[in-house]
Amino acid sequence: MTAPLEVVGRSVERSDAVGHVTGRTRFAADRAFPGMLHLKMVRSPLHHARVRGIDLSEAERVPGFVRALTAADVPHNRYTILSLIGVEPEEEFVLAEDRVRFKGEAIVAIVAETEEAAMEAVAKVRLDLDELPAVFDVEEALKPGAPIVTHWGNNTFMYEGHPCRRVRLGDVEAAFARADHIVEGVYNSSPIEHAPLETTGCIAVPEGGRFTVYTNTQALYFSLDNTSIILQVPGNRLHFIGGTVGGGFGGKVDVIVEPIATLAAMKTGRPVRFVYSRSEEMQVSSTRSAWRIYLKDGVTADGRIIARKVTSYADSGAYSRQTPYALTKHAANAAGPYAIPNVSIDAYCVYTNRQPTSAMRGFGVTMASFALEVQMDRIAETVGLDPWSIRFLNAYRNGDMKPHRKLADDATLIETMQAAAALVGHELTAEQQAMTSAPRAGGDPGGR
Amino acid sequence: MAKLRGTGMAAVNYPTGMNLGGDPSQALVHATTSGSFVVTLSATDLGQGLRTVIGQIAAETLGVAYDQVVVDTADTDTGPHDMGTFASRATHRVGNAVIAAAVEARKALLDVAAEEFEASVDEIELDGHGNLMVRGVPARSMPVAEVASMAQFKYGRTIAGRGSFMKPRSEVDPETGAMDPDSTEAHACTVAEVEVDTETGEVTVLSIRSAYEVGRQVNPALVQGQITGGAWMGMSHALYETTAPYYPAPDHSPRDFSEYLMPGPLELPEIDCVVLEMPSSNGPYGVKGIGEMTANSPIPAIVNAIYHATGVRIDSLPVTPEKILRGLDARRP
Structure with missing residues (x-):
C-alpha cells in the first residue's frame, strides 16, 4: 500500500445525498402492497403490574378489525437479542404474559384493515391489571426490599457469578494510602432518545411460502436470526431487505418490530405494516441508559494519577436488551485514555421499571467520557495544574498496559491534543510540544 | 447580572468494533460484462455513507474508477453475512472484507488479460480509469469491460472474488476484566x-x-x-x-x-x-x-x-x- 492512493482520501459525493435532499429516497415504510394490514400495539398504562385479564370483545367488533395476537400466539415468546452471542438469561417477552414491567410494554397486537381501525380497536381492548410497586432509581433498586423487576430475585444482570462487570489492575487501596490527594466525584445523566427522523418500522409480506420483510434495521441478520428464533421458523424462510435508514444511532439495533409483524403476516396471510408513531419512538423504544458514576482518584502532589476506582450504575430499564454488553464496553474504557497503574472498576447493569435501554452511539463510553473529563479538571484544580497539563502528564502511550490488560499499540492522544492546541491557539510548554505517544523507555511504568 | x-x-x-461475540463481515465482488464491478454485501448504510466509502475502497483495490463500482447491499437473499452497522465497525470490518474480495477479483481479471495479451500477469497494470495494459506498451491496452466480456465469451471464466474479515471472539475474565474487545x-x-x-x-x-x-x-x-x-x-x-x-x-x-x-x-x-x-x-x-x-x-x-x-x-x-x-x-x- 505504498503507492499513492487514487480514490481513498477523496471526497466523492455520498451515494444517497441527492435522493435525501430532494425527498426522493424511498424508505422501508414508504412501500405499499395490495391488501396490506396495519398493526398497532396495546401497551401497559402502568409502570409495573400483574396482568389479570385481557378482554377483546369490544375491540373485535370495530369495523376493519382482522385479528388480535397475544402471548399465546407467539411460538417462542422471548425477545433476547444477545442470545445470538450466547448471552443469558432469556428475560423479555414479545407480548406480555402475567406481568408488565414498564409503562408502554406490549401486551396485545391488533391487526386491522386501516391504521385508524387498528387504533380504534386498540383503544377498545380492556385490560385488567393489578398495579405493583415500581422502582426508578438505580441505587434504590439495589436496596433490600426494593421491588424486584427480574424473574431471578435481584435487580442486577449477573456477569459469570458477579453482580457487576469487574476490572482489576494493581492495588487501588495501597495506592490511595500513599497518594497526596484523593479526588472524588459523582456524575449523573438522564436517559436520552435516539431521535431518528424516521421512526422504527417494517412491512412483512408473505411471498411464495416465505416472508419478505422490508425493514430499517441497522443489522439485517440480527433481525432475521431473532425473528427465526421467536417464530420458530428456519431462517431460510425469511428474506430481509433493508438499506436505507433515516437515522439509527443504535436505536435500530433492537429488532422489536420485525418478529411480531412477520407473525401477523403469517397468521393472516397478508402483508402487515408495523411502524412506530413518534410517541412510541420516544416513550416505548429503547433509550440511552441513565448513568450514575462514582469516581475516586489517588493523585500525587505533582499531578500523577496513581489509582482510580470507578463504580458505575447503568439504568437498563425493565429489560436488558444490549445494555449488559454496554457495561462491558464501559468497563474496558472507564479509566480513560490515561496511564493509571492501579485501577478498580465495578460496572452494574441495573433493572428498574423504566422503559428499556439498549445500544446508543457511544455505547457505554459517552457518559464515562463525560464523568472522566470533568473529573480531570477537578484533579487539575486540586493539584494546581491547568487542564491541558494534567492530561499531557497522565496521557497513555504505546506499550502501556490498559486496565483490561491490553497493551496500547495505537495511542495518539498526545498528538491529538497537540493538534487541538494548535487549532485553538493554546500555547503548550516546550516539554508538551516535544512529547509523543512512542513507547516509554523501559516499557510500561507498572506500579509507580 | x-x-x-x-x-x-x-x-x-x-x-473501533466490539468483538466479545466474535465480529465477522463478508463481501463478494464480481465483474459484469458491461465493465462494472459489483460489490455485494448485507451491511446497511445508516446515512453515514457506508456504501460510498466501500465503493471507494473497492475501486482503490481493484485499480478502477469509483464510478465503475456498484455497491449492492442490504438484502439477505443476495448479500453474504454481516453482523450489522454499529460499534464504529462497518468501514473497518466491511472495508477489510472488500479488500480481500477485490484482491481476488483483480487477480482473476489480470489472469485473463495476461492470457489475451500473451504477457505475464505481473506485466499487466490497471490505469485507474477502466483500462488494462501491458506496462510500458500503451498500444497494448483494453478496457475492463472488454476483458470481462472475453472472460465470459472467449475463456469461459468468472472474474470474481470472495472476502471475509473476522476479529475473533474475546472472552472476558470475570475476575480481572482482562479482554481484547x-x-x-x-x-x-x-x-x-x-x-x-x-x-x-x-x-x-x-x-x-x-x-x-x-x-x-x-x-x-x-x-x-x-x-x-x-x-x-x-x-x-x-x-x-x-x-x-x-x-x-x-x-x-x-x-x-x-x-x-x-x-x-x-x-x-x-x-x-x-x-x-x-x-x-x-x-x-x-x-x-x-x-x-x-x-x-x-x-x-x-x-x-x-x-x-x-x-x-x-x-x-x-x-x-x-x-x-x-x-x-x-x-x-
Missing part, C-alpha cells in the same frame, strides 16, 4: 467556548473546535460530516435532551419534538476541526472508526467551559438553566 464567557476542553479515545482506538480533543447568562441560566455555545485522529480518512467530507453532526449531538446531550425531565421520576416524558428539546439551526455554534491521519495496523488502508465518538468529547468540554465561565461545576446531564441558577445561588455569600 452578566453574560460570562468560558473555555473548556476534553480529550478522549474510542474503540476492540481493534484499534481513535482519538479526539475538543475545546468548547460558552457564554452563560447569569440572569436566565441559559448557555450559548459559541464554538466547538476539535482535533481528531482517525487513522485514515477514506472520504474527508464524510468524516467532517460525522464531526459536525456529533458536535451538535454532544451539545444537545449536554444542554437539552432527556426523556425523563424529572429524573429519576418518570413523569412528563416527552411525546414529540415539541416536548423533546434539541438545539435548532439558530443555536448551532461555530464548529471547526483538524483531522490527523496516523494509519492503524489493521484497518483498511489504516482506517479507524469515527462513527460514534464524535458526540463524546463535546459534552465534558462544554461542562468544563461552564465551570470556567461561572465557577459552577455541574455533574449531572442535561445542564439545564435551573441547575446553573441553583449553582450560582449556592456560590453567593
